[in-house]
Amino acid sequence: MYMLKGEKGVERFTEMVMEIIKSIPSGKVMSYGQIARVAGKPRGARQVVRILHAMSKKHKLPWHRVINSRGEIGIQDEELFFTQKSLLEGEGVQFKGKSTIDMEKYRYHPDCDEYL
Template sequence: MEAFTSKAIQVIQNIPSGKVMTYGQIASHAGSPRGARQVARLLHSMSAKYDLPWHRVINAAGEISIQDENQRKIQADLLRAEGVEIKAARVDLNHYRFNPEKDAD
């Protein structure tokens, strides 16, 4: 497994319940600031294998970027179940964004 992939998996696994991160933010923390699309592919292909909390990853606008309507609803429902508010199809990144350095215990 490539170092970026391993680090990205670790970053995603550490997103706490009730928080979100963006694809680009994860890529940056994993060492590839321009690797947002790689993060999306990784989530698509490895979420089940590594039990990743895929629903906690959203785009830089604070939106769920999954195109499939049913999957988009599942993601929204999972986020709401964790206390994340979605208003006008957006998550308030100022409130719900997880920052590993700043939010570390």
């Protein structure tokens, strides 16, 4: 995997995370940790959360396609929770219960070599 060091490494990781998120097709999802691993920083899930929070609007990222590793919508805010769920359902994603997605069925597996 790509090793990140110093300021340029942080910038490169951020760019890679944004490109990975943009590549998630309609009707598919990825977890924060999965995105971090593909971007070369396996322990960077929290950084992915920060990047999504800070850059989704500006860069028009499909933020709703990113969920937690258990296949759940992790947003606590009720309005944002229902927005994310509605957007995913509009793309054909079906939920088991209130907030859980079948990761076997809906997980996107990008070609990792593309980001190295």
